Amino acid sequence: xxxxxxVDKGAHVNWKLPDPKFxxxxxxxxxxxxMYRFYDEIYDSGIAHFFPQDEEEFDxxxxxxxxxxxxxxxxxxxxxxxxxxxxxxxxxxxxxxxxSITEKARFEWLGCMxxxxxxxxxxxxLKDDFWEYLEKFSKLTVNTFEDGSVYYAAYEPGDIVP
Ligand code: HEM
Numbered sequence: 524x525x526x527x528x529x530v531d532k533g534a535h536v537n538w539k540l541p542d543p544k545f546x547x548x549x550x551x552x553x554x555x556x557x558m559y560r561f562y563d564e565i566y567d568s569g570i571a572h573f574f575p576q577d578e579e580e581f582d583x584x585x586x587x588x589x590x591x592x593x594x595x596x597x598x599x600x601x602x603x604x605x606x607x608x609x610x611x612x613x614x615x616x617x618x619x620x621x622x623s624i625t626e627k628a629r630f631e632w633l634g635c636m637x638x639x640x641x642x643x644x645x646x647x648x649l650k651d652d653f654w655e656y657l658e659k660f661s662k663l664t665v666n667t668f669e670d671g672s673v674y675y676a677a678y679e680p681g682d683i684v685p
């Protein structure tokens with residue numbers, strides 16, 4: 524049902540923002556539920572070590588992540604982390620530069636989201652649309668490759684499909 528293709532190192536990724544209908548269908552609390560379920564999956568996954576082991580710190584990540592997704596999905600502008608005037612998408616790509624993210628880690632991350640989405644009661648078409656965003660955008664967070672090389676994807680506003 525949900526598919527993911529490989530990252531092609533250095534290649535431009537054309538991606539689209541989620542359809543605001545996804546947020547409209549879930550609402551603020553529904554989005555939070557989805558993201559908290561996603562992080563419960565992360566906690567039990569092979570990429571748990573990327574995230575804070577301290578419960579309070581992990582809770583802060585869950586909260587910030589929920590607010591980001593609410594905003595990027597067309598909800599209210601509640602994510603306050605990006606510096607004033609900074610592009611949110613660029614900020615989000617660059618935050619991942621602080622971690623060595625491999626393709627394998629990306630697939631695990633997407634797998635956690637897939638599980639959380641499967642438990643969500645909404646139309647498959649909207650899930651597919653959200654997945655399309657996740658599958659593409661997550662490619663820009665991968666910076667560490669099998670041969671040990673690193674490559675940090677550039678943020679190109681022109682790569683966003685209207
Ligand atoms: C669609 C792709 C992705 C999006 C939209 C996304 C979004 C986010 C957001 C909103 C945060 C919280 C930033 C903050 O306010 O501090 C975050 C942090 C993080 N993400 Fe992602 N992420 C994506 C893909 C990935 C992938 C594939 C990994 C693989 C491991 C990953 C690992 C992390 C880590 C380690 C953190 C930092 C947690 C901390 O603060 O300690 N992300 N991401």
